[in-house]
Amino acid sequence: MENILHFLGSISWWMWIIIAFILVAIRDVFFNRRHTISHNFPIVGHLRYLLESIGPEIRQYFVANNREELPFNRIERGWVYASSKNENNYEGFGTDRDIYLHQHIFVKNNMIPFVMDKEHPNREDKSFLACAKVMGLYNKRAKPYRPASVINVSAMSFGSLSARAVESLNIGIQKAHAYHNTGEGGLSPYHSNGGDVIFHFGTGYFGVRGEDGNFSMDKMKKLVSNNPFIRAIEIKLSQGAKPGKGGVLPGAKITPEIAKIRGVQVGKDVLSPSAHTAFSTIPELLQFIEDIATATGLPVGIKAAIGKTDQWELLAKLMAETNRGPDFITIDGGEGGTGAAPPSFADHVSLPWVYGFTAIYKIFQKQNLTDRVVFIGSGKLGFPAKAAMAFAMGVDCINVAREAMMSIGCIQAQVCHTNKCPSGIATQSKWLQKGIDIPLKSDRLAQYFKTFKKEFTEITHAAGYEHPCQFTMQDVDLNVDDGELTKTLEQSFKYTKTPVEYTCAQDLKDCTYLGGNYNKIP
Numbered sequence: 001m002e003n004i005l006h007f008l009g010s011i012s013w014w015m016w017i018i019i020a021f022i023l024v025a026i027r028d029v030f031f032n033r034r035h036t037i038s039h040n041f042p043i044v045g046h047l048r049y050l051l052e053s054i055g056p057e058i059r060q061y062f063v064a065n066n067r068e069e070l071p072f073n074r075i076e077r078g079w080v081y082a083s084s085k086n087e088n089n090y091e092g093f094g095t096d097r098d099i100y101l102h103q104h105i106f107v108k109n110n111m112i113p114f115v116m117d118k119e120h121p122n123r124e125d126k127s128f129l130a131c132a133k134v135m136g137l138y139n140k141r142a143k144p145y146r147p148a149s150v151i152n153v154s155a156m157s158f159g160s161l162s163a164r165a166v167e168s169l170n171i172g173i174q175k176a177h178a179y180h181n182t183g184e185g186g187l188s189p190y191h192s193n194g195g196d197v198i199f200h201f202g203t204g205y206f207g208v209r210g211e212d213g214n215f216s217m218d219k220m221k222k223l224v225s226n227n228p229f230i231r232a233i234e235i236k237l238s239q240g241a242k243p244g245k246g247g248v249l250p251g252a253k254i255t256p257e258i259a260k261i262r263g264v265q266v267g268k269d270v271l272s273p274s275a276h277t278a279f280s281t282i283p284e285l286l287q288f289i290e291d292i293a294t295a296t297g298l299p300v301g302i303k304a305a306i307g308k309t310d311q312w313e314l315l316a317k318l319m320a321e322t323n324r325g326p327d328f329i330t331i332d333g334g335e336g337g338t339g340a341a342p343p344s345f346a347d348h349v350s351l352p353w354v355y356g357f358t359a360i361y362k363i364f365q366k367q368n369l370t371d372r373v374v375f376i377g378s379g380k381l382g383f384p385a386k387a388a389m390a391f392a393m394g395v396d397c398i399n400v401a402r403e404a405m406m407s408i409g410c411i412q413a414q415v416c417h418t419n420k421c422p423s424g425i426a427t428q429s430k431w432l433q434k435g436i437d438i439p440l441k442s443d444r445l446a447q448y449f450k451t452f453k454k455e456f457t458e459i460t461h462a463a464g465y466e467h468p469c470q471f472t473m474q475d476v477d478l479n480v481d482d483g484e485l486t487k488t489l490e491q492s493f494k495y496t497k498t499p500v501e502y503t504c505a506q507d508l509k510d511c512t513y514l515g516g517n518y519n520k521i522p
Contacts, residue, residue, distance in 0.1 A: 075096075075097075076383065077412060080448060081407075083448045085447065102479055108474075113463075121505045122457060130147065131148075131508075133469075133500065135299035135327045136232070138327070139293065139299075141298060145232050145298070148178070149179070151382065151399075151456075152173065152397060154404070155182065155183040155234070156401055157206075158186070158191070160185065161425060163188070163190050165433075167190040169442075170190060170192070170442075171195065172407075172449070173449070174193065175446035178195070181399060188261045196229060201235065203275060207219070207262060208220045209263035209264065215277070215278040220233075220295065232328070233301070235303070237276075238332070239305055285315070289302070301327055303331075304329075304330075305351070307349070316367040319369055320368065326373065327373070328376055329360070329374075331376070331379075353379030354389075362495045365394075365495060370498040371501065374396045377397075378401070380403075381395075384455045384459050387456055388468065388475075391468040391471045396469065403448070404448070405426070407445045407447075408425065409444075410425050472496075473488055477489075
């Protein structure tokens with residue numbers, strides 16, 4: 001035995017490497033039947049899998065140019081990172097974007113910009129930018145809500161995101177006076193750190209789920225009563241990445257904490273069906289909305305990705321006839337998606353945001369309903385110029401998901417579906433989550449929102465307006481083609497945005513929830 005140990009100890013490190021290679025080669029040739037490449041090319045074949053596994057990072061840092069990547073290019077990510085850190089987010093030597101490309105956005109500046117007076121709210125707070133509309137005002141809900149920020153955190157569940165990521169977002173939105181949409185995974189302790197919350201649920205009814213797996217109004221009432229920071233309720237009809245598709249939460253992933261939050265059993269697979277069981281027709285949906293609003297007193301809205309529009313036309317018709325319906329509507333773009341979805345859905349099912357929103361806004365405008373609904377846009381709109389286009393088309397707020405993730409450290413590794421997110425954001429790995437410094441990351445989310453609102457306000461003032469709700473479809477042009485050069489939004493999408501009732505920013509500040517109190521709701 002001593003001689004064997006002496007012999008092993010005498011082998012140099014490079015000999016150990018050669019022995020390891022030989023063992024790998026033997027395994028590849030004689031025992032590997034799962035991977036053809038490594039079987040046919042032992043040892044060397046493993047490089048193919050290694051390079052494939054780090055392909056997104058290689059392209060991101062060494063191959064793709066500044067404007068080339070999707071879903072967010074290097075310039076877009078860099079702007080979010082710099083804005084969240086309160087660093088210099090300017091560009092030098094002019095834009096490197098090809099401004100003649102199809103669908104490039106041009107915001108028309110005014111000859112003389114809007115000038116604030118000495119008492120203007122933005123003199124004191126450069127990032128003050130509240131929503132011009134109030135959720136639930138038209139339908140006389142008991143607790144109407146005016147979002148204090150035009151940019152807010154979109155629906156992302158605890159479970160899809162890590163606990164520390166959700167907590168960072170929630171603390172951050174409190175600092176930025178925004179709201180936090182829970183996503184369909186239920187209200188967790190990590191959503192409960194002082195920020196305004198919109199409770200969101202889907203076909204699994206997590207958090208408001210009865211023993212039979214169906215919606216429970218009693219649980220909804222109890223949830224709202226016990227958590228007064230819930231300001232509104234959103235019913236998910238579909239989402240951008242996988243509209244019309246349910247999902248399975250494997251029992252192995254259901255911890256006692258997740259089981260308690262979602263109202264499910266530990267260790268048992270949970271099915272989220274493709275459609276709701278609480279309603280199956282548009283009239284039943286309307287009644288469901290009214291029942292929840294009556295029971296809770298809160299504004300109730302719906303979220304959907306857009307495809308066919310016949311049922312939307314029926315919804316708008318019934319709303320006009322009955323004076324009932326959702327207080328807000330969130331339109332999700334087919335380009336959205338923070339978690340996992342089959343490529344066939346993510347790539348092809350549902351319309352991109354600009355086309356989906358256009359279709360729905362026209363339907364509601366035809367029924368004279370645009371003044372009573374708060375429209376929320378969701379789908380890569382977390383940049384001031386894109387937001388200007390969205391407001392010119394008729395939105396009243398935007399929700400951001402991946403942009404918010406980037407502000408707290410997401411590097412667009414595109415492994416959200418593997419539970420191996422290197423930044424600790426889209427994973428349940430305790431080790432990977434430890435890299436998230438909650439106080440620091442919450443500050444960065446808040447700073448990104450503040451920088452966004454400041455720059456968005458500056459663009460608005462440059463266009464001659466005080467508030468982005470005043471943008472019209474004549475204020476933004478899109479590149480169309482070489483024959484017509486550019487078209488206004490109105491020419492491109494063939495409708496005219498309904499003017500939003502607006503007085504001044506001071507009135508919004510007086511009528512907005514800030515710092516724990518409503519001053520008043522008009």
